[in-house]
Amino acid sequence: SWKAGLDWTLGKTSLHIFKQLLCCLQWYTPEACLQFKDHFQAQVRSACHQRNTGTVGLKISKVVVVGDLFVGKTSLINRFCKDIFDRDYKATIGVDFEIERFEIAGVPYNLQIWDTAGQEKFKCIASAYYRGAEVIVTVFDLADIQTLDHTKQWLEDALRENEPGSSFIFLVGTKKDLVSGATCERTERDAIRFASEMQAEYWSVSAKTGENVKEFFSRVAALAFERSMLKELEKSNGRMAQIGAGNLIKLEGNSLDAPESNSQASLSCC
Ligand SMILES: Nc1nc2c(ncn2[C@@H]2O[C@H](COP(=O)(O)OP(=O)(O)OP(=O)(O)O)[C@@H](O)[C@H]2O)c(=O)[nH]1
Numbered sequence: 001s002w003k004a005g006l007d008w009t010l011g012k013t014s015l016h017i018f019k020q021l022l023c024c025l026q027w028y029t030p031e032a033c034l035q036f037k038d039h040f041q042a043q044v045r046s047a048c049h050q051r052n053t054g055t056v057g058l059k060i061s062k063v064v065v066v067g068d069l070f071v072g073k074t075s076l077i078n079r080f081c082k083d084i085f086d087r088d089y090k091a092t093i094g095v096d097f098e099i100e101r102f103e104i105a106g107v108p109y110n111l112q113i114w115d116t117a118g119q120e121k122f123k124c125i126a127s128a129y130y131r132g133a134e135v136i137v138t139v140f141d142l143a144d145i146q147t148l149d150h151t152k153q154w155l156e157d158a159l160r161e162n163e164p165g166s167s168f169i170f171l172v173g174t175k176k177d178l179v180s181g182a183t184c185e186r187t188e189r190d191a192i193r194f195a196s197e198m199q200a201e202y203w204s205v206s207a208k209t210g211e212n213v214k215e216f217f218s219r220v221a222a223l224a225f226e227r228s229m230l231k232e233l234e235k236s237n238g239r240m241a242q243i244g245a246g247n248l249i250k251l252e253g254n255s256l257d258a259p260e261s262n263s264q265a266s267l268s269c270c
């Protein structure tokens with residue numbers, strides 16, 4: 001299954017798939033990539049290989065999806081989590097969430113995907129759920145350029161509730177099936193510029209056809225997983241043990257190299 005296919009990062013075939021995900025497919029936009037590397041950082045790979053993954057498999061990482069009403073947030077989540085698409089609009093009231101289970105490099109990993117309401121009157125309910133987001137997905141409608149203009153405000157609101165630099169940011173254009181030709185190219189150019197300003201990675205998707213939906217969430221899961229693993233390794237590296245009458249001994253773990261690239265890396269380094 002595609003979920004098993006998330007085991008990209010170990011071995012030759014998996015590396016190939018990851019490269020494909022990063023470089024070759026049409027939807028991928030190199031100028032709007034948060035990181036440009038072939039695989040997880042070495043210490044993450046080795047920890048996965050040795051099954052030394054601590055509490056990562058038990059953890060649920062939070063993904064918050066925000067954006068104007070009617071842009072297709074619920075449809076995107078429903079396509080991914082339930083593989084369904086509904087043509088009729090049913091506004092989200094407040095918030096809703098889905099939990100999706102992954103297996104990455106042999107390690108179970110869970111994402112809790114929060115679907116928030118775009119309608120102004122529900123904003124104060126929805127914003128109460130922004131806190132602790134490992135990933136913020138800012139959504140706009142490729143067929144309605146105004147919704148792109150509003151993404152910066154949505155992001156600002158979500159960032160206000162989170163520690164600086166603690167969340168991956170994605171900008172997602174939906175309803176790709178409704179746009180084509182020069183208009184589409186223009187919108188995407190604007191979107192890539194916005195993504196650069198927002199320090200976000202840009203994706204275009206269609207919940208109707210399913211185009212790029214699995215690939216997008218796989219990417220979200222992979223980046224969130226790697227960060228969870230790095231945090232876990234940092235924690236176990238600095239662990240203290242108490243022996244006898246209270247003497248503290250610092251346990252020396254594997255030394256952690258500095259990260260190869262920052263998750264919020266500026267677009268110029270991709
Ligand atoms: N053609 C097309 N229509 C879509 C797509 N995604 C969503 N829609 C339609 O757009 C409308 C709004 O979709 P929703 O997913 O409910 O929008 P939302 O962003 O969740 O709206 P709120 O919950 O009010 O914030 C619905 O009628 C969907 O069928 C898509 O990829 N293609």
Ligand SMILES: [Mg+2]
Nearest residue numbers: 073074091092
């Ligand atoms: Mg909705």
